[in-house]
Amino acid sequence: MDHEALAREMRGLREQVTGITDTAVAAADGLLIAADTAETIDAEGLAAIAAAGLGIARRAAEATGRGTLRKTVAYGSHGCAAFYAVGDTALMVVLGDEGIDLDRLHQETQPALRRIGALLSVTATADRKA
Amino acid sequence: MAAIRDSLDRDGYERLSRALADVAVDSRTGELRVSGRPGGVFHFRDGLVVAVESPGAPGPEVLLLRSGRVSGEQWAELMREPGAGRWPEAGLVGHGYAGAIQLRIVCMMAMQDAVFAILAGRVEDCELLDEGRPLAPVPHGETPVRLLQEATRKLAALAALPRPVRPDRARLVPTPQSDDVVRLLPASQQELLAQADGRRTARDIAFRTGRSVYTVTVEMSRMLQEGHLAFHTGGTTVTRGVPVAGVRPRVPSPPAAPESRSAGQLPPRVLSALESALTMSPQETPVSSTGPQEPPPPPTVAPHPRAPDSIHAVGTGTPDAPTQAPYALPTPDDPARDSLPPVPDTTPTPADVPDPAESRSLPRRRPGVSGITETLGPGRNGTSWKGFFRLRSRIRPSETGV
Structure with a gap:
């Protein structure tokens, strides 16, 4: 299992997009896999909330015929929280402050999501073979 | 640190300076999008810069909110007022949160700070676009040359410090x-x-x-x-949670479950227990004694939510694989069945069985499901509001003793 590669992706995304403050990757059931978050944030709780929120958004997209869910974004007066589905197995949370350029975030996140998805699937496949 | 003294992106500065000069000469109205890190957008009106926005510097809204001059609730109220737009200047002045001159100063400071942030970073490309929608434009624009001079002066002042840091790098x-x-x-x-x-x-x-x-x-x-x-030495720490190897595909949403499960996947003992329970049902639902190879009719296929075979370990088990029941249901010819305490009837009634076609649509509340039956009951022949007031007017003070 390559936690280091996952950590590099998360750190790289924070360095690449101005305004990202924290990132976390969790399994689809809300268990935290890795978190690059400040000490003031409860990463385990964030992962659980993200899974629940994405699940509700996924059901809403299915029930209303909106197709496959891609992301949800919660906006606050002090920033935003973007929740991305990583395939069918995991999710990624990106927290940003008020200055974050969301268009750029969505653009830069796609390659990172693909790489993180590949990391997770490769590890899971190797584990099943073992 | 010598890095910042040599770090002025001279090519980027030249690129931005040329693009700004072209806009000023042509007295254009529009926006100049600067790509890079952090990048930003210059908004022009008749060749003068009226607003600059950048992810690298807080805008007027952030300056007001984060400094505590306006609270988040107050800002939300202002945005709900008619004609507020994205920058509720009239509301801010009207409610006394800031004066008109103060707001202009805040907008001008934010504009100059954004130019400094763009120049302190890396300028990759400049693209001239049609008129955009600046958040908080200043009424009287600034010439691009003056803005650039001010930002360059600030960069030089920062670089002259003994240990200067870069605004978007040093942690x-x-x-x-x-x-x-x-x-x-x-x-x-x-x-x-x-x-x-x-x-x-x-x-x-x-x-x-x-x-x-x-x-x-x-x-x-x-x-x-x-x-x-x-x-800070050593970089930031990444917290590790569960191993990546434990990640499994999510359990599909409940509506798909009745369609994907066939009778052949149910354990025979569960089937026989379901059959016996249905036979005892007062509603006499017709059930054929089907074997594992023959699928039962649709109403009997959908398991009750409390049935043992519907228990899954979320995210850790394979959804299609049958899960071992944690305890065995007694069969009709099991001698131990009579010694067990009476089991409540868990037969799925027609109201409990989800219709596959209906479950794909938005969830709808069935009457009486919530247990609140007052609004569903027949209308009472009591006194209406009008009648109540009429009745009250008829009561004389002498009758009440007041």
Whole structure:
């Protein structure tokens, strides 16, 4: 299992997009896999909330015929929280402050999501073979 | 640090300077999108810059909200007022949160700070577009040349410090020092010490404190020189949770479950238990004694939510694989069946069985499901509101003794 590669992706995304403050990757059931978050944030709780929120958004997209869910974004007066589905197995949370350029975030996140998805699937496949 | 002195992106500066000069000469109205890190957008009106927005510097809204001059609730109220748009200037002045002149100064400061942030970073490309929608334009624009001169002066002043830091790169931490030393520092520096955690740059702290990036960067550079702050070594820590190997595809949504499960996947003992329970049902649902190879009719296929075979370990089990029941249901010819305590009837009634076609649509509340039956009951022949008031007017004070 390559936690280091996952950590590099998360750190790289924070360095690449101005305004990202924290990132976390969790399994689809809300268990935290890795978190690059400040000490003031409860990463385990964030992962659980993200899974629940994405699940509700996924059901809403299915029930209303909106197709496959891609992301949800919660906006606050002090920033935003973007929740991305990583395939069918995991999710990624990106927290940003008020200055974050969301268009750029969505653009830069796609390659990172693909790489993180590949990391997770490769590890899971190797584990099943073992 | 010599890095920042040599770090002025001279090619990028030339590129931006040329693009701004073209806009001024042609007296254009529109926006100049600067790509790079952090990049930004210049908004023009008749060749003058009326607003600059950049992810690298807090805008007027952040300066007002984070500095505490306006609370989040007050801002939300202002945005709901008619004609507020994205920048509720009239509401801010009308409610006394800020004066008109103060707002202009805040907008001008934010504009100059954004130019500084763009120039302190990396300018990759400039693209001229049609008129955009600036958030908070200043009424009287500024010439691009003057804005560039001001930003260059600030960059030079920063670079002249003994240990300058870059606004979007340096992540500093407080050095160990006694409380007496910290108490003697100005309030602004104490705030910076509290915010510097090794993850935040000067730009991040400027957003959190509602101050300009230039001011925070200069102050942090001075505190680095004085020994109150130091560079964070070792990078940021990434918390590890469950191993990646434990990740499994999510369990599909409940509506798909009745269609994907066939009778052949149910354990025979569960089937026979279901059959016996249905036979005892007072509603006499017709059930054929089907074997594992023959699928039962649709109403009997859907398991009750409390049935043991519907228990899954979310995210850790394979959805299609049958899960071993934690306990065995007694069969009709099991002698131990009579000794068991009476089991409540869990037969799925027609109201409990989800219709596959209906379950794909939005969930709808069935009458009486919530247990609230008052509004569904027949209308009472009681006194209406009008009747109540008529009745009250008929009551005389002598009757009530008042």
